[in-house]
Amino acid sequence: MWSILYYLRNDPEKLRWSQRVRGESEELVDRAIALDAEWRKLRAEIDSLRHERNVLASKIARAPPAEKGALVEAARALDRKLKEAEERLASVEAERERVLRSIPNVVHESVPPGRSEEDNVPVRFWGRPRVWRGHLEAFLQQVKGHSVEYEVVDWRPMGHADYVEAHGLADTERASKVAGARFYYMLDGLVWLELALVMYALDHLSKKGFQLVIPPYMLRRAPLEGVISFADFEEMIYKIEGEDLYLIATAEHPIAAMHAGETLARDELPLLYAGVSPCFRKEAGAHGRDTKGIFRVHQFTKVEQFVFCTPEESWEWHERLIRNAEELYQGLGIPYRVVNICAGELGVVAAKKYDLEAWFPAQGRYREVVSCSNTTDYQSYRLNIRYAKARGAPAEGYVHTLNSTAIATTRTITAILENFQRPDGVVEVPKVLRKYLEVFDEAPKDYIEPKPAKAPKGS
RNA sequence: GCCGGGGUCGCCUAGCCUGGUCCAGGGCGACGGGUUGCUAACCCGUUGGCCGAGGAGGCCGCCCGGGUUCAAAUCCCGGCCCCGGCGCCA
Missing domain, CATH: 1.10.287.40 (Serine-tRNA synthetase, tRNA binding domain)
Structure with missing residues (x-):
């Protein structure tokens, strides 16, 4: 039921x-x-x-x-x-x-009470963040109550937004000329980095038994209504004019809808999917925030974990999905913390949500790069996805669905640019990415070198 | 995009022309039970949703949404999807 x-x-x-x-x-x-x-x-x-x-x-x-x-x-x-x-x-x-x-998903007991970001509870920290002296106080505030090793530095890394423009790695000005704000032309080094990150995430997840999937990038309204709340429509979904089609905001949506109307056999669960797709988001409620750079954009590529499982197993899967994301970030060497999102900040569809927040040395704060939710039967009820002892047997109930970012390329790239930047402007490429770059003669292997923008600016 | 064929209770299929006997028949699969020394074969029952007490009973359900009728899987209209052929295209 x-x-x-x-x-x-x-x-x-x-x-x-x-x-x-x-x-x-x-x-x-x-x-x-x-x-x-x-x-x-x-x-x-x-x-x-x-x-x-x-x-x-x-x-x-x-x-x-x-x-x-x-x-x-x-x-x-x-x-x-x-x-x-x-x-x-x-x-x-x-x-x-x-x-x-209109009733949002039932909150899990382990979710902290609270209304705002301040009420989110950090559950663990990883890595050795590099903290610019000027941010030290703010940093200590963010790790309060936890023992976190860190390194204080006297120089402040360049923020990713300035960095990419200054070194010809992205061109948001020309993008805004042709598409508007929050778009970008990503260039050379970042293109290689993006592709390598996608390969890295897919490689990691496929080894864990996730089935790889490239889903439809557009959905009809009916299936979309099964996976997001009404408010999300206005806030993030682009519509194709004159057709009953919407651009997906994440691979979570088409993958969740994939088994709509089906009754899955117990022994074929859990179904593990790792989807790759571009994500299109209007960012309607974000006026004035992160207006520069590629941190918050209308379009980015993401590898997403998605699980269909029985209700008995879903809380265990929730922990596993966040661990998978952590493994990816540990592999990259990016310091982060995991926070348990408070009830007031939970989305409508989630019963519980962890965010993985990477440390951003230029900004002096931890910021969301991964979001991991157990949506229990909120989506499966709307999409009518149930489970049974065997295919064809009477349904026992609704499956639970979970989703978690593996790698959202633009966010991860910004974290890399800030965490592995040296005083001379060189950015060290995480070692785990090397094998995905090695096959290409022109791809950077160990460093992304700073250089002046290739083409002169202005129009 | 055009022409033709089609979407039936997990899968396959009958019924649709000629509306009521269809509370949709059959095969396969699954589940429970029986028979058998075991397996196989065979036999019986169950196998969509909802209301109800997980009873009795009843309602709904034949791609979706409308309509005609006392009555629709069956007739009419609109939509979606699938298959084949032609066109177009990477």
């Missing part, structure tokens, strides 16, 4: 609690309970009216011609009554469905 409906009927207090910690309305739960009760009552009424009608209709089929007229007349009367009741049911049902679907 869908967990929201289950709690609604069996443990409404849990739902109220979940709403409360999210800072959402508790009355919504009461309203849902009332609507559900009314819906069930109407449902029973209509079922019995329909039964009467069915009995009558089969009587007509067998009746001698002389009696038919009267029976048909009675059936017509019954039909009018039924039609009226059905209209009432339809409106109650639509409202019930609307209210039920």
